[in-house]
Amino acid sequence: MFKELTDKIQYSQIEKEILKFWEEQKIFEQSISSREGKPKFTFYEGPPTANGRPGIHHVMARTLKDAICRYKTMSGYQVHRKAGWDTHGLPVEIEVEKQIGIKHKDDILKYGVEKFNEECKKSVWKYKVDWEKMTREMGYWVDLEKPYVTFQNEYIESIWWALKKFFDAGMIYRGYKIQPYCPRCETPLSSHEVALGYKDVKDPSAYVKMKLKDETNTYFLVWTTTPWTLISNVALAVHPEVEYVKVELLKTEGEQSTPTGEFLILAKARLEVLKEKYTIIEEYKGKQLSEKKYERLFSYHQTKENGWYVVEADFVTTADGSGIVHMAPAYGEDDYQVCRKYGLPTIHPVNKSGEFGDDVPEFKGKFVKDADNDILQNLKTRNLLYKKEQYLHSYPHCWRCSSPLLYFARDSWYISNTKYAQRMRELNKQINWIPPEVGAGRFGNWLEENKDWALSRDRYWGTPLPIWVCEKCGKQECIGSIKELEEKANSKLKTENWKLDLHKPFVDKLTFTCECSGTMKRTPELIDVWFDSGAMPFAQWHYPFENKEIFENAYPADFISEGIDQTRGWFYTLHAIGTFLFDKPAYKNVLVNELILDKQGQKMSKSKKNTVDPFMLIEKYGADATRWYLVSNSPVWKPTLFDEEGIADVQRKFFSTLLNTYSFFALYANIDNFNPNEKQIPLQERPEIDRWILSHLNSLIGDYKTYMNTYDITKATRIVTDFTLDLLSNWYVRRNRRRFWKSEKGNDKTAAYQTLYYCLETITKLIAPIAPFTSEKVYQYLTNGKNSVHLTFFPEAIATKDDFHLQAKMDKAIRIVSIVRAMRMKSNLKVRQPLQKILVPVLHEIEKKSIQSMEETILEEINVKKIEYVSTDSPIVSKKAKPNFRTLGQKYGKKVQEIAAKVKELTSQEITTLQKEGEYNIQVNGTTYTIIKEDIEILHEDVKGWLVETDGIITVALDTTLTTELVNEGLAREFVNRIQNMRKDAGFEVTDRIKIYYSTTEKLTQAIILMKEYIAKETLASDISNTFHSGEFSLKEEINGEQCEIGIERVKI
């Protein structure tokens, strides 16, 4: 028996049942174990942080991951899926700070790092329950039992192993990182915090003169909005390709301008900043200025390194300033990077409160911003200030105390990514990015501008940087495993009662003796959490300490998928670490999904209160509808405008149509005891319409796989939807209802069942990756059992020779039907009123045959008795030719318009000649052109004496004559229609036999008597009596204007 769906479908209820089934039967586990020995498809799960509530965008990302993994499983791959959790980092610390009421970072020391980290460890799991609930309810299959967790000792140990590799290769060094810093709170701010506090402020904008060493009375004109950084100036930067000029300033008195003998150098495009007249003396490209020396403005500091010369930098622009940029590497990221490249010194005379220190006696104790004017005054007295203005710009302020932030150099550890950036770029070319522009554009660009990775963080909760530094001689040593650490720090371990925890503060207690007899202590920093997640390919397996083989067989990943925000995050760190350690990309295919915006296209945020709760959606519409909506609505790599209505639509249109189709099948399959396992009727013995739908189904399977193989899930869902709604439900099922409900059995009926069954079964499989629940349910209904669709394999697409012709034929039939419907509409002739015939002009015998083979379908659909054909050569058909620009344009180029105009004017007769002879000569402006068959398309416009309609390709003429017979038949149909409605209203079974009693006008009575046999057959009536009797159910009706009283009752057999 097939389960009949009688009640309204409760999608979320079905999903709960399926979840139970999956868990009891361990279907997920089986979907992996049943593929043992099959080729592997490797997937990496990007670890989410479980200290935030999951949102709708997580459902999106996880749907994509799940869909691809399920698809590959059903395609015969073995797909392991290990869950992961990202557990370290600042967000966790901030959450805990809030929780225990800490305002300053230093308070953590007072609170106790051990206690604090203990809290962090707990806090990480704050929303774990929500995450697991979401993962489960949305049907995301991933192994939550054995996840990798970044705070585990084993995970950290693998990271240490990797860091040691970097360290031993000389890829880790100490440098400065320029960070936004609040001098009042005395703490650096994260970029997220900086974004909170931009304000428009006025700052001094000064043009300063810096004297060239080798040229007399010649100065570089330099612009700055932070005069206090001039004390730390070490170089000037120019753009190598920008035009610069040397000008002599002129003194103007009245009309007279005289040279002053003072020369300035600046960008040609910025000459407008000069306040007096000038003469251009010399022009050069920026690169010609390179390495020219100039005199220092301030000489408070002695340095080992050389400085104070011109360097080249691409970031210099001529949008404002003078085109010459002053470099203070301690106070600007760009400055720092460039200066590092040139080996320039770093001068940092400012203390942690933002005041100048002892080494700058003149401004000692002054807050740097307050010193701006003093410094400019100093320069002015030395005649080194060219001019001073006010400059309005947007500048970051502390979101807590609104002090202006300073950009400060802080000690930091770096990884020298730039040393192998070229290799990263090469390997990137091997990665298949979906969409490609993210890989070539956003990611490629990032790699082009690659900078060294600032690895360290001055925080508490994270993976400690495993570098120990000797207090005495400064020697650095990197520890690459727990064993190594324990051996080194052996004596200490025993006394400290060491419990294995690689976090602060425990690791910091472990010290050991240097070769020089000094004490080696760990450098206090942690590493960037992005290194944690980027290390997951090997760290999730505790490689190389364990699972060597597993890791080696699972690198690189075949597939990863995350949001676009991961481009410079996880996608980058995976690539950077993978390239260095294994000289391979970490992933072969990466599917990037864009943001989910609200209905208005606004970004979703908690503050705007426009977020959507995924749990509510799943409960209300079911996970499947939500998943299907998210991937089918718009390509996943474009921003999705989220509209809840859309989910309701998907459910109503797609899912209920599919279930409705199944439900139709089940109803009749049960009546007929259809057994799907009985012998299949050979394809060539099935009716044309069966072969037609199966041929479409085959195309669908092939296209679906093509799309899924190229990760275009959106297109895959769309073609499945189109097939299910338009072809299967609205045409195949509708057209074939009669075959299912007719009482006699036989090959035709069996073929119908087998065809529909196969369509349903196949669709069920195709939707399984995206709609795993509904798919599972329908599959179980169909197979009447406890098998899971997720353990099955996709069917092969087998194209047959006549596929194309079949599809084209049916397409033509559907066109004819729709033309006739339009004509009936216009002539006010109901479909229930039978008509005598239609006339179709055909080009040749082949076209005629092809329509003839569809005749039955067409006639039934439009309720017409027969189709007649007329040759287009017949004088009653008038023809028009439509020029084919594709062929004509190629042949005649510019002449095409004139020729086309002539072609449109061709008469029926001329076209007939062309058709017969294969070519026809036309004259245009005295030139003869030969038009061949391919150059035109023939349209039939009219058939003399008939009601005619055309859609441009097919023309149909309709005979609207109504004979008495036709009218009677029409009345009988109306009568049948009323009886059928009554049967249903009375609640009779589809198979019940009935008796009909009626009384009506003479006209209708005649019609009923004449059509008695037909009526009886249609309504399963054993008797039709023209004396009224109310029976079990009765009513009064008007049928085409005739009053009528009808009663029906069931007959007991």
Add this chain to the structure above:
RNA sequence: GGGCCUAUAGCUCAGUUGGUUAGAGCGCACGCCUGAUAAGCGUGAGGUCAGUAGUUCAAGUCUACUUAGGCCCA
């Protein structure tokens, strides 16, 4: 300031290598059908394909610029 993406019906989206009537769904109006029925079908209204210039016999499609929006970076 730089990079990438987007702009087609009231809304959400299709639109193949350029080819002459730019499509679908939803919504709206009207009608139809009905033993799949809390479905279904048809017809209609609704488009300067963001703008400008160019390439071409021919541009929604290719190029440049402009405008607006989005994301990322500075």
